[in-house]
Amino acid sequence: MDNIYIEYTFEVTPKEPATEILIAELGSVGFESFVENDNGVVAYIQQQDWNENLLDDIYIINSEEFYISYNYKEIAQENWNKEWEKNFTPIRVDDKVSIRAPFHDNPGLPYDIVIEPKMSFGTGHHETTHMMVQHLLALDVEGRKVLDMGCGTGILAIFAEMKGAKPIDAIDIDNWCYLNSIENVERNNCEHISVYEGDASLLVNKKYDVIIANINRNILLSDIKTYVSCLNEKGVLLLSGFYEQDIPIIDEEARIYDLTIDTVIKRNNWVAVKYLK
Known part of the structure; x- marks a missing residue:
């Protein structure tokens, strides 16, 4: 059975910088995917992580500096991907990496990543993925x-x-992300993932030269000890999924x-930190 997601459509005036702040705050309460549009942003959260008071502490919604209205509805994963295709635009990172869907043209950058997220986190739109x-x-x-821990779409492993x-x-702990990563690995003709x-x-007795963990602050705090135990000498640990103040x-x-x-x-109050062992 497909998981059920809640789709929120936010209209934001003025759009900048409110949209970026809104996305950051929504990410902190469990929203997984975001698609910006001309009017604001569409955001998705799993029904199991949702409650009717979820937005009560979202500061920017109650700020007098901006006008933000919203509505929401339930949506199945199979339908979400259709919505994503209508709204998703290709991403460029430093004019060297393109992240796009199969129906987009290849822009001819040195690295071209083709993904279909299907509700998995990691399209390149979110600051944390972009910075990683x-x-x-x-x-x-x-x-x-x-190691790509919390791989989402598999985008960082693919890159x-x-x-x-x-x-x-x-x-990834999420079954949908696990299946989607397999699809995207195959789509990009990867042979070593x-x-x-x-x-x-799962990391018992594993060793890595580089560990990538783009998850959230609390999981990172819990698992840093495990990551370090898996890092080879002079290894690199890349962490993201948290704010500058964290x-x-x-x-x-x-x-x-x-x-x-x-x-x-x-990037917009989000950070990605490179640690050395």
Whole structure:
């Protein structure tokens, strides 16, 4: 049976910067996917994560600086993908990486990633995915063993293989993400990616040169210890899924395990941090 999602359609006036702030706040309460349009944004959350008071603490909705109205409805995964196709626009990262659907033309950039998310997080539209792609662009992963934890669509694992990484493990606790990652791995003709359904308990006795974890603050805080135990000496840990103001609490936990910050990328209050072991 398909999971049920709740689709919220927000009309935002003025659109900027309110839309970016709204997306950031919605992400913090469990919304998984976002599609911007001319009027604002459409956002999706699993029904199991939804409650009628979900938006009560979303500051920007109650701000007098902007006018934000919304409505919502239930939508099955199979129908969501049709909605996504109508709204999804191709993404470019630093004019080097294109992220697009199969029905978009190839823009001819050095790296071309083709995905259909089907409700899985990671289209490149969200700041965290965009920044993780930027980190990987700057990182030499040729021949290095990589883990994409909380892989969503599989986009970061796919990009890592395009940059020469192998072998690569991609893990997500959500069955839909697991199945979707398998589809996208095949769609991009990847040969060195193994996709698994589960959580950090799958990492026992595993070792990696690079670990990518784009999840959320609380899971990261819980699992940093496990990630470090799986990192080879001089390994790289890329973390995202949290806000700039969360860096101190993430860094406090990371320092316990002798991780040091190397690079921080910021985008609309979201951050992606590169740690070195």
